[in-house]
Amino acid sequence: MSKLDEMDFSILGFLQENGKRSYTEIAKLLNVSEGTVRTRINRMLKDGVFEFIIHMDPNKIGLNVQVIIGIVTKLGHQEQIATTLNRYQEVRFVGAFSGRHDLILQAYFKNNDDLVHFVNKELANMDGVISVDVSIELKQYKDSFSYIEK
Known part of the structure; x- marks a missing residue:
């Protein structure tokens, strides 16, 4: 590059x-x-410096519940859980972090029932997930992919 x-x-x-x-x-x-x-x-x-994407407003396409979920994993399971999470359409971002949570993900759901299903059925059944911490977005102040000044 x-x-x-x-x-x-x-x-x-x-x-x-x-x-x-x-x-x-x-x-x-x-x-x-x-x-x-x-x-x-x-x-x-x-070179992968950027890509052309369409950035949609989740609320306008029926995804009314945005969450950040912190996950604590069993040692040695982080990579496998991250790979599994990548397969879910609802999950927009998955990253490994230092601190309280091993993985943090951002996800969008149509409603709270879909979120509850995801947490109680999907995450709860993943081998190596110790705990999850769900934070629901109440109000958005900024959502940007702009990294350089113009």
């Missing part, structure tokens, strides 16, 4: 601002050729 330069960060900034912005428009804004922008974007995509 090659190192990102100032132009790469500028391109990322323009895409972050408006992911539908054309390569031609970005090229004009940076005073370079469209081919330069296309080549750099393709390289960054290939």
Whole structure:
């Protein structure tokens, strides 16, 4: 993977601002050729610097319950449990953390009944799960995937 330069960060900034912005428009804004922008974007995509995704509002598509769940695992089971959690459509994020919980996940559910089922049937039956700590989002103040200043 090659190192990102100032132009790469500028391109990322323009895409972050408006992911539908054309390569031609970005090229004009940076005073370079469209081919330069296309080549750099393709390289960054290939290198895994970013990916094009659609970021939906969960509430507007019927996912009204957002939770953060901390999981304490039995020693030696963390990786296997994380792999299993990855298979659930409801789970958006799984990460290993230091501190009180071995794994922390973010998940979205249609309603509280689906959440209760997930905790009491799915998590409770996973070998190596010692305990779970469920926090339901009451109000959201920020939800961003923007990491660079524009």
